[in-house]
Amino acid sequence: AQTVTQSQPEMSVQEAETVTLSCTYDTSESDYYLFWYKQPPSRQMILVIRQEAYKQQNATENRFSVNFQKAAKSFSLKISDSQLGDAAMYFCAYRSAMSGNTPLVFGKGTRLSVIA
């Protein structure tokens, strides 16, 4: 079974600074997807960024980028120019590509605080 590990329960960052959230995963599969989700106090899950394992290029979405190291099974999220609205729980997630309807497997999450 696949597992996702987020080793940082809490992180904080100064507004306008950069922060990196760590995520490692364990799988024997070669084709899969990785995600970072944001869960603000409203509890609505919001997709931040996704990465296809077959792509070597790291995904980027505006201020959010990932460092995907397939051999190391590492998938960290970098948030640049942090804003107060970035404060939330961040979950790293894995999904097998074996079929079109496999569920997401989540890490335990990292609570990010942004200091004004």
Add this chain to the structure above:
Amino acid sequence: GAVVSQHPSWVICKSGTSVKIECRSLDFQATTMFWYRQFPKQSLMLMATSNEGSKATYEQGVEKDKFLINHASLTLSTLTVTSAHPEDSSFYICSARRPGGELFFGEGSRLTVL
């Protein structure tokens, strides 16, 4: 706007009663939906995979007689917590994938059992 809607967003019930939570995909047909449970300050744990027209697939440790899942149509899955007890109090979240595309989450339903 939301493409997956959950209802109710919160519910308070007495111990021993049953509560039904609905998950609807608003603008696409979803043959599969997923139900997650989230305790305070914890991650989302998959409870079951809801399959349209067939029985749900439950994760290990999830009581199928306790958490009844029905996927009656391609746009609706329901989770019924039967004979709810205080330990069933939690945040329940559904998700559905647009065919060939992105996975969307419902807004979640907070259940409090008194």
